[in-house]
Amino acid sequence: MFIAKIRITLRSSILDPQGKAVEGSLNSLGFEEIIDTRIGKYIELKIDSDKKAEAENIAGLACKKLLANPVMENYEFDIIKSDGG
Amino acid sequence: MSKAKVGIVVFPGSNCDHDAYFAFKDILKVDTKFLWHKEESIGDRNLIILPGGFSYGDYLRCGAIARFSNLMSDIINFANNGGVVIGICNGFQILCETGLLPGVLLKNKNLQFICKTVSLTVENNKSIFTGNCEIKEVINIPIAHGEGCYFCDDNTLMELISNNQILFTYNDNPNGSLNNIAGIQNIKRNILGMMPHPERAADEILGNTDGIKILSSVVESFE
Numbered sequence: 001m002f003i004a005k006i007r008i009t010l011r012s013s014i015l016d017p018q019g020k021a022v023e024g025s026l027n028s029l030g031f032e033e034i035i036d037t038r039i040g041k042y043i044e045l046k047i048d049s050d051k052k053a054e055a056e057n058i059a060g061l062a063c064k065k066l067l068a069n070p071v072m073e074n075y076e077f078d079i080i081k082s083d084g085g
Numbered sequence: 086m087s088k089a090k091v092g093i094v095v096f097p098g099s100n101c102d103h104d105a106y107f108a109f110k111d112i113l114k115v116d117t118k119f120l121w122h123k124e125e126s127i128g129d130r131n132l133i134i135l136p137g138g139f140s141y142g143d144y145l146r147c148g149a150i151a152r153f154s155n156l157m158s159d160i161i162n163f164a165n166n167g168g169v170v171i172g173i174c175n176g177f178q179i180l181c182e183t184g185l186l187p188g189v190l191l192k193n194k195n196l197q198f199i200c201k202t203v204s205l206t207v208e209n210n211k212s213i214f215t216g217n218c219e220i221k222e223v224i225n226i227p228i229a230h231g232e233g234c235y236f237c238d239d240n241t242l243m244e245l246i247s248n249n250q251i252l253f254t255y256n257d258n259p260n261g262s263l264n265n266i267a268g269i270q271n272i273k274r275n276i277l278g279m280m281p282h283p284e285r286a287a288d289e290i291l292g293n294t295d296g297i298k299i300l301s302s303v304v305e306s307f308e
């Protein structure tokens with residue numbers, strides 16, 4: 001069993017108005033050092049496979065086909081061995 | 086008499102399906118049926134409407150999950166073979182997710198859900214969707230969306246412009262859309278996607294029938 005920990009982020013060329021709004025709020029709280037804020041998604045998949053390469057392949061296909069839209073998003077993931085449960 | 090047979094696709098979360106049905110069936114007097122998303126085939130329908138709403142709760146990304154529902158594979162084949170498809174609002178988002186139209190609809194620049202009537206310019210009236218409009222005609226059509234900011238890369242934008250695929254632009258861009266884009270057609274000119282709702286401006290009793298110009302254009306293209 002493996003767990004894919006997937007991070008999906010807006011591509012850098014895409015304006016992130018949500019990130020901008022949160023950044024404004026952080027700045028007004030006094031965090032003036034924070035000069036950029038980007039908001040993305042985090043997805044975990046539990047993959048029933050005993051081969052890491054296969055789990056990687058499945059997670060990559062899931063990202064490509066559904067989880068991320070390449071017009072606006074990038075994705076990256078880690079595959080971690082799990083005992084199930 | 087129009088030979089159009091309208092099929093309005095109903096996803097879980099569609100909420101403009103009945104408005105579209107009323108506009109085609111009761112105002113334009115066209116043969117119109119609902120198509121449940123679990124059906125395998127569009128049957129004898131030759132004009133497919135993907136209506137507005139929040140299909141699958143807009144989970145993951147607007148339109149991303151609807152794109153994989155049963156009926157969509159038949160609709161993608163139909164569209165790739167030249168069948169006429171119109172996506173309104175959430176329907177436009179679904180068409181972009183399927184890749185039948187280029188680009189994507191992002192969160193509105195001001196982060197707000199915007200529900201109001203906006204002024205549009207008809208940029209191209211040489212399409213089956215705008216035949217009853219004048220070129221550069223200004224029409225007023227309601228919008229109601231939180232994710233309507235059209236975006237595509239530079240190359241795609243150049244193609245949209247040079248192929249006259251941009252049909253409608255906003256006169257006072259409400260959502261941050263690239264080049265004020267409100268509605269586009271595909272390069273083969275059989276698929277329309279637009280964020281504004283022509284079906285909500287179809288009945289005289291509501292004080293605005295500008296939407297009928299768009300819907301009647303496509304219906305009459307079947308005569």
